[in-house]
Amino acid sequence: MSEYTGYEGKSLEFLKTNKISISDSVKILADITYSGIIMPRYEHSDDKHIVLKLKSGYNIGLEISKIEKIEKNETSEKIVEKIEKIEKNEKLPKILLLSTGGTIASKIDYRTGAVTPVLTAEELNSSVPELAKIANIDTKVLFSEYSENIMPEHWLKIAQTVNEYLNSDYTGIIIAHGTDTMHYTSAYLSFSLAGFQIPIALVGSQRSSDRASSDAALNLIGAVKFLTECKTNGIYIAMHQDENDETVACHIGTRVRKNHTSKRGAFQTVGKDPAFLIVNNEIYNNMKDSFFTINEYTPKIKINEKVALVKYYPGYDPIMLKNIIDSGYKAIIFEGTGLGHIGETMYPMVKMANEKDIFMGMTSQCIDGRVRMTVYESGRDLLDLGIIALENMIPEIALVKAMWATGNTENREEIKEIMLNKIASEFST
Amino acid sequence: MSEYTGYEGKSLEFLKTNKISISDSVKILADITYSGIIMPRYEHSDDKHIVLKLKSGYNIGLEISKIEKIEKNETSEKIVEKIEKIEKNEKLPKILLLSTGGTIASKIDYRTGAVTPVLTAEELNSSVPELAKIANIDTKVLFSEYSENIMPEHWLKIAQTVNEYLNSDYTGIIIAHGTDTMHYTSAYLSFSLAGFQIPIALVGSQRSSDRASSDAALNLIGAVKFLTECKTNGIYIAMHQDENDETVACHIGTRVRKNHTSKRGAFQTVGKDPAFLIVNNEIYNNMKDSFFTINEYTPKIKINEKVALVKYYPGYDPIMLKNIIDSGYKAIIFEGTGLGHIGETMYPMVKMANEKDIFMGMTSQCIDGRVRMTVYESGRDLLDLGIIALENMIPEIALVKAMWATGNTENREEIKEIMLNKIASEFST
Numbered sequence: 001m002s003e004y005t006g007y008e009g010k011s012l013e014f015l016k017t018n019k020i021s022i023s024d025s026v027k028i029l030a031d032i033t034y035s036g037i038i039m040p041r042y043e044h045s046d047d048k049h050i051v052l053k054l055k056s057g058y059n060i061g062l063e064i065s066k067i068e069k070i071e072k073n074e075t076s077e078k079i080v081e082k083i084e085k086i087e088k089n090e091k092l093p094k095i096l097l098l099s100t101g102g103t104i105a106s107k108i109d110y111r112t113g114a115v116t117p118v119l120t121a122e123e124l125n126s127s128v129p130e131l132a133k134i135a136n137i138d139t140k141v142l143f144s145e146y147s148e149n150i151m152p153e154h155w156l157k158i159a160q161t162v163n164e165y166l167n168s169d170y171t172g173i174i175i176a177h178g179t180d181t182m183h184y185t186s187a188y189l190s191f192s193l194a195g196f197q198i199p200i201a202l203v204g205s206q207r208s209s210d211r212a213s214s215d216a217a218l219n220l221i222g223a224v225k226f227l228t229e230c231k232t233n234g235i236y237i238a239m240h241q242d243e244n245d246e247t248v249a250c251h252i253g254t255r256v257r258k259n260h261t262s263k264r265g266a267f268q269t270v271g272k273d274p275a276f277l278i279v280n281n282e283i284y285n286n287m288k289d290s291f292f293t294i295n296e297y298t299p300k301i302k303i304n305e306k307v308a309l310v311k312y313y314p315g316y317d318p319i320m321l322k323n324i325i326d327s328g329y330k331a332i333i334f335e336g337t338g339l340g341h342i343g344e345t346m347y348p349m350v351k352m353a354n355e356k357d358i359f360m361g362m363t364s365q366c367i368d369g370r371v372r373m374t375v376y377e378s379g380r381d382l383l384d385l386g387i388i389a390l391e392n393m394i395p396e397i398a399l400v401k402a403m404w405a406t407g408n409t410e411n412r413e414e415i416k417e418i419m420l421n422k423i424a425s426e427f428s429t
Numbered sequence: 430m431s432e433y434t435g436y437e438g439k440s441l442e443f444l445k446t447n448k449i450s451i452s453d454s455v456k457i458l459a460d461i462t463y464s465g466i467i468m469p470r471y472e473h474s475d476d477k478h479i480v481l482k483l484k485s486g487y488n489i490g491l492e493i494s495k496i497e498k499i500e501k502n503e504t505s506e507k508i509v510e511k512i513e514k515i516e517k518n519e520k521l522p523k524i525l526l527l528s529t530g531g532t533i534a535s536k537i538d539y540r541t542g543a544v545t546p547v548l549t550a551e552e553l554n555s556s557v558p559e560l561a562k563i564a565n566i567d568t569k570v571l572f573s574e575y576s577e578n579i580m581p582e583h584w585l586k587i588a589q590t591v592n593e594y595l596n597s598d599y600t601g602i603i604i605a606h607g608t609d610t611m612h613y614t615s616a617y618l619s620f621s622l623a624g625f626q627i628p629i630a631l632v633g634s635q636r637s638s639d640r641a642s643s644d645a646a647l648n649l650i651g652a653v654k655f656l657t658e659c660k661t662n663g664i665y666i667a668m669h670q671d672e673n674d675e676t677v678a679c680h681i682g683t684r685v686r687k688n689h690t691s692k693r694g695a696f697q698t699v700g701k702d703p704a705f706l707i708v709n710n711e712i713y714n715n716m717k718d719s720f721f722t723i724n725e726y727t728p729k730i731k732i733n734e735k736v737a738l739v740k741y742y743p744g745y746d747p748i749m750l751k752n753i754i755d756s757g758y759k760a761i762i763f764e765g766t767g768l769g770h771i772g773e774t775m776y777p778m779v780k781m782a783n784e785k786d787i788f789m790g791m792t793s794q795c796i797d798g799r800v801r802m803t804v805y806e807s808g809r810d811l812l813d814l815g816i817i818a819l820e821n822m823i824p825e826i827a828l829v830k831a832m833w834a835t836g837n838t839e840n841r842e843e844i845k846e847i848m849l850n851k852i853a854s855e856f857s858t
Contacts, residue, residue, distance in 0.1 A: 147767075148766045148770035148807060149772050151772065152743055181742075181743050260700075260795050260797045261767055261793045261798030261799055262768065262801065311738060311740045313610075314580050314584070314610050314614075319756065320737070323749065323752045327748065338609035339691065345580070366689050366690045368688055368690070369691050372690070376575060378578070396794075
């Protein structure tokens with residue numbers, strides 16, 4: 001790292017003119033007075049800002065045109081940032097880190113103040129030097145997308161890449177991923193890579209890694225510990241258990257949801273404790289059954305996106321269901337109410353979908369608990385109309401499974417069989 | 430009650446032939462041997478079954494054609510069921526009980542084995558004799574619907590009926606309601622009856638009232654205690670707090686969800702403790718703010734059903750959004766991911782909706798936590814496209830509020846103002 005890494009044009013000129021370089025402790029007079037350390041910038045930054053690390057640990061961007069005065073602090077102690085090349089220790093287990101984007105691979109854009117996905121897996125790795133002590137991490141960038149932009153085509157790419165490492169000597173695989181749709185991706189991998197023997201952990205962070213409150217480091221360290229010591233297989237999501245910086249929870253990739261918009265402990269296993277907890281150096285195992293029902297690896301990396309998730313609510317217009325039917329959908333997952341109900345107003349369109357041989361599965365918007373459609377006459381009516389009760393599958397996971405199932409077969413009976421056949425811990429019986 | 434209440438045709442003949450009447454303790458030989466007490470049947474039952482209360486407290490229906498032998502038990506003690514006319518005590522507070530259907534007003538249909546809604550409010554009241562000791566209950570049946578069949582038109586009818594009791598001497602109003610969509614109804618009442626001074630509790634049950642494990646009685650008793658002693662206003666949902674038969678939780682009607690398909694403690698206040706807990710005879714108050722922002726009663730019992738709740742997921746086909754736009758919808762509530770995101774593939778249709786002056790509000794499928802659309806550039810893009818961040822409003826509640834708002838005005842700016850104006854504790858700031 002040079003004295004001016006990442007600075008160019010006007011901001012570089014500004015620093016040079018004022019005889020200030022990276023790592024200098026400075027005082028800046030702008031709208032208010034700031035005190036902190038000049039930070040390097042990442043590539044392709046604009047040239048209108050300089051970045052200051054405050055004592056609080058937060059980094060802020062300051063527009064140079066608004067800076068009235070900048071001077072070195074009296075102490076003027078030069079704080080050297082060490083971003084050294086990681087030395088590999090051949091005795092340690094090997095972990096593959098695939099980066100797909102998201103906050104864990106993001107930094108704040110000081111131009112807009114918003115967070116943008118730009119860190120490479122290499123940068124991510126080097127930003128958590130503790131990792132080098134427990135494993136040798138190889139990194140690979142698959143793409144760089146916010147998770148709300150991760151589409152089924154990205155799931156395919158991740159699955160295909162993981163599949164290539166089937167016979168590798170990696171002890172585990174980490175997938176750095178945005179948190180928003182991480183559980184959809186983990187579900188797809190669970191079904192498409194059923195029986196894959198190397199454990200996989202999807203890891204994200206709720207706060208970007210250049211923020212003091214970032215959860216990226218703990219989540220990564222927890223995931224690496226888990227993968228190197230768990231002695232099991234399966235696809236998990238490894239994230240903070242709660243607001244404390246002590247525990248990482250590993251959730252079964254088909255039984256997990258993001259249940260809070262911003263908390264670090266946003267992910268929860270539905271209706272149960274997480275499969276594994278990593279507390280400091282200890283791993284606690286709550287898994288009673290094996291992750292996959294089958295032991296043999298039978299990759300089926302296929303998908304059909306013509307599957308709709310229909311969340312029912314009072315006043316839902318059945319015409320919207322008709323639109324889905326008319327658009328050639330192969331399967332519909334209802335997110336019904338309670339034990340698995342939708343209003344009578346929906347029945348004619350359900351009947352039509354049934355006649356068109358569209359697979360229909362029922363889940364509940366309660367999220368927790370099992371659908372049971374034999375309790376009320378309305379549930380029985382829906383069973384008669386061809387809807388299949390999907391046990392206690394989480395709606396989002398049932399959607400992904402149906403996309404995968406219809407990718408493998410368009411035969412309704414076979415889809416039904418796949419949906420009711422437990423493959424990767426997606427429901428309990 | 431006569432010796433044969435509810436029995437007719439073949440089942441009546443069967444009882445008479447065997448010299449058995451209601452309240453007799455009998456032994457029945459069919460597929461297995463049953464022992465229990467002959468129960469009365471409700472009106473309009475079929476004539477193919479008799480109903481037996483087992484020692485476990487459960488009632489079962491037995492098909493008479495399959496009964497090989499029926500005889501009185503040797504003890505043959507006649508157990509007299511007392512369903513007396515409730516005596517009113519004028520010193521007690523008055524409560525109005527409006528029945529709309531649901532499990533709380535249901536019984537098992539012994540023909541199909543499923544639960545059907547048939548109990549009247551009067552029957553419900555008389556089935557919980559404890560109520561008469563704490564309040565005088567007047568009952569009125571509004572309709573009898575499973576809650577998945579409760580539509581916005583039913584919300585209007587409930588609100589209009591409640592409004593008629595504005596100047597009554599009722600201390601509180603109970604609305605017996607199916608649990609599946611109870612929180613949608615409570616939300617509608619909260620907005621349309623803003624400022625209503627008599628407290629209202631929606632009460633349901635997860636197990637029908639003729640089952641031993643029914644939660645109907647505790648929920649009703651808890652609700653009556655709450656209404657007679659809470660000294661506040663607002664619309665609440667009163668249900669079991671957990672699996673114990675000790676605590677009823679009163680949830681704010683705009684901050685509550687059914688989060689489990691079958692547990693008795695299925696309802697939860699999102700992200701907080703319930704507003705009130707009723708433990709035996711004690712009431713614990715966790716309310717910090719008043720329920721309504723305004724004190725003046727300003728009923729606006731209006732609705733526009735042209736509002737869609739769009740749950741985003743990877744692979745969501747933007748054409749479905751186009752269908753909504755083309756169908757003349759006035760508002761769209763997105764159930765986005767994380768802090769309030771939807772994929773870039775949606776942007777062209779969002780732009781179209783914006784140009785067509787459709788109100789668009791953002792909530793999160795995380796359910797808990799606040800949407801914050803300024804953190805990531807994707808959120809900022811969506812704000813630029815005209816989507817409004819709806820704080821920490823629960824998606825289902827935001828949907829109901831938008832239906833109500835668009836019922837009051839079709840002016841987008843006014844809808845926006847209404848949506849962001851806290852009315853009935855629907856979000857926190």
